[in-house]
Amino acid sequence: MQKRILAAVIFSITIILATLGLISYLRVQDSIERSYGDRLGMSSMVGKYIEHILEENLTRLYDISLSDRVDFTDNDWMPERAALKAAYEYSIFTDGVFMLDQQASVRLTYPYRESAMVNLLGNPHVSQAVRYRKPVISNVFTEHPSGRKVIYVLVPLRNRSGDVVGAVGGVINPTNSMLSRALQTVQAEVRGNHYIEIIDANEVVVTSDKPARILEHHDHGGILSKMIKARASGVKFCSHGYSQAKPDGLTKDILAFVPLTVAPWGVIFGQSEQNLLMPADQLKTDFVLLAVLFTGTALVFAAGVSRTIVVPLRTLTAAANGIAKGDLTRPVGDVGTDEVGALARSFEVMRERLARSLDSIHQYSTELESRVYERTMQLEDKRRQNELLLKKLISSQEDERKRVARELHDEALQTLSAILMSIEMCRLHPELITPEKVSKIKETVVLVINDMNNVIQNLRPTVLDDLGFEAAVAWILDRNLRDKGIHCELDTRSFVAELLAPQMEIALFRIIQEASSNIARHAGAKNTYVHIRNDQGRINIYIDDDGDGFDTRSALETTFTGRGLGIMGMKERASLMNGRLTVCSTPGAGTMIFCTIPCPREA
Structure with a gap:
């Protein structure tokens, strides 16, 4: 180690x-x-x-054109000389300034030098400035035949009318x-x-x-x-x-x-x-020295620390091997007061607790088996409930189909047959057609239409699509309760129907339909109160009646026989919308149904 x-x-x-x-x-x-x-x-x-x-x-040279003194045609060189003098003084043109005409001939210099009154067209920098009429700052140029090295600075020269008449330049001696x-x-x-x-x-x-x-x-x-x-x-x-x-x-x-x-x-x-x-070289040197010092110190420290750790760890390893073999009777020896000693004491505490934990583990395993069995039974009950709900769903669908077929056969089909017979009689005996017979046939047709509307309303209330959720709830309460002599009060003052999604509207409508149907068939109630409201991002529905009440626990426990499936269906509809439905009832004290679901939209 x-x-x-x-x-x-x-x-x-x-x-x-x-x-x-x-x-x-x-x-x-x-x-x-x-x-x-x-x-x-x-x-x-x-x-x-x-x-x-x-x-x-350069500005000094441009100022010569702006001085309004340049005129090569008046034979008066005093204004031009004064302008050159002003440009020369306090400038970097140590070897003087000069004016050129458009043929690159020197017309005037300051200070005056007779030897400078020559044509400079052979000078490429002068030629460039005169030809292109742009400012030029030259490279170091060697004059001939003197061999003097100078720098030319030239700008276009304009007369009083603003016309370019040549160039004005200055000569810089680089050694200045x-x-x-x-x-x-x-x-x-x-x-x-x-x-x-x-x-x-x-x-x-x-x-x-x-x-x-x-x-x-x-x-x-x-x-x-x-x-x-x-x-x-x-x-x-x-x-x-x-x-x-x-x-x-x-x-x-x-x-x-x-x-x-x-x-x-x-x-x-x-x-x-x-x-x-x-600075960079010094930084490299400092890093090398620091690396050598750090490496040496770390190696010496590691060698000393390793010796103080290995021996106590071997003792702890032997004790751990004994515990791993199941020997919980041999105590761990004292190996010091440092961190390794604290670890040894922790091992000793662990050994003692392991012995006490064996009995607890046996007890916990027994309790766990009991809980697993209980949970298994709950899952089995849930499976049976789901199976019954599925059977009820299939049975309800078949019953609904039978009811629709029976209504169509017993009412609509019979009425249509009577209409057909009346029409056939009219065809065979048109002389017998009277307004009374036509009115009677019309009444029969209206009756068929009403029968078909009843069938459609039972399958899917159009009022839910036409007038909205609140009107549909009022309609189903009228049909299931008020039409049967049960007083019903509906409160939707704190409810905003626009917050409901279409699927949520259908689910809540079916819950209220099932609850009102159960009240009419089983509760024996005289009064019913239905309250729908929005409350902090949720839709809450309260349904109270003053009927006979029932034992909710026994009703839910007997779902395997078919009883209580209506309540289970309402609970399932609420859970599909991440909601919860609670039924509170006692025999002789009425029933209260509370349903709450989260509202996906905000008011």
Whole structure:
């Protein structure tokens, strides 16, 4: 058993460590994803700031057209020069601003440079802005023959009439500190080896928080260029180690890249993988140390506990085997005061109670046999009752068929035969037809109709379909009681007949029909009271009479002889609707019938 305890402990430790390992793995992955998300958020924030600067300076160039000073035909360049000066001051256009005509010839610069008064149609960015009349922010462009690297920002130029007459642009020197200062501000807020750079669509560094990196080329196989064109952001790995003061080619960097929307540029937030994943690596180390410590402690504890459990359990096992063999005379020994000792004392109490329970079991078995026999007899009585009810149902159906046949034969058929004979006599002796004979034949036909109506009413009262439940109940009480001289009072003031389902109406009608029929035939009553009401989701029916009464117990016990089958039929109808029917009566004190059934609808 000691081996099983150790095996169970090792298995439990394995499950716990696997669970902790899975949780730690998920936490590590979550930590890494959060780190990536934070760096992408930082890149996005820097990108929005750079876009704000670019949009602000694009607005400066647009303001030149809005200044209402542009007119290339008046040979007065003072207004245009003033507009260029206003756009140049406090802008990022460190190498000046200029105006082009529609042939891409430089018409005016500020500050004025004679060498800049050339045609720039060969510059693809200038050509694009002039041809398509859309704002353009270029990649890093190398001017010829000077070899100077600059960035062009151009927008369409409109005159006072709003017509496009060329373009106005600004020249940015990437080595100027105006853009890099914004990146250095963000750099101061982030710890660890990292860098923030803006690159163009050719992966050339436009600006960087490390000025020495400006105009360097990111060699990533064109991946970042494709992401700029696709406007896609993401996290990439870099093996150049630019985050180090002296890149060694061994340190891996993680790049969080976000493209800009107003320029074909992108923002790179690069950080060494070691610095970025340091929290995740520390979490892995902590988990390994915790797992080793937990495993060692658990094994030592399990070994000690198993020794203190196995010996007492062997004693308890021997005692349990004795009890299992039927030896209830040998007491269980004392094995200590801990939980195992408490278990041993419980075994001793169990042994003593088992001995006392043997006699009780014998008594209980005898009593159980008696109850089983009693229940069997009850079921047999129920079976006989059901058999009698079935016989009564079949007998009632046959009696009803005989009654209908007798009524049709004795009344309707005889009357129809008389009508047929009268009609035949009229056919043979038409001269004998008189109004009196016609009236007599008509009366005979009406009599047949009334007889047929009586037959139909006995089979299925049409008043139940035509006038509803309450009218049908009043009709059956009139027929069974009032027509026979028994005073009857019907109270339905607290009853809503619309709540009854069709099958429920028929069942309740038959119960009242059977009860009123029994009162007329057996009770010898002079007064009867019928009360129907809705009460808290149930339909309650009370039927009282002041007749002779009877012994309900003896009536129900003699159903095997045929007596009391009417009461049993009413009870069965009530039970089929999940209801209950109770009959209370004593000889000489009248009878009260109470029926209650659940109402499936609510008022």
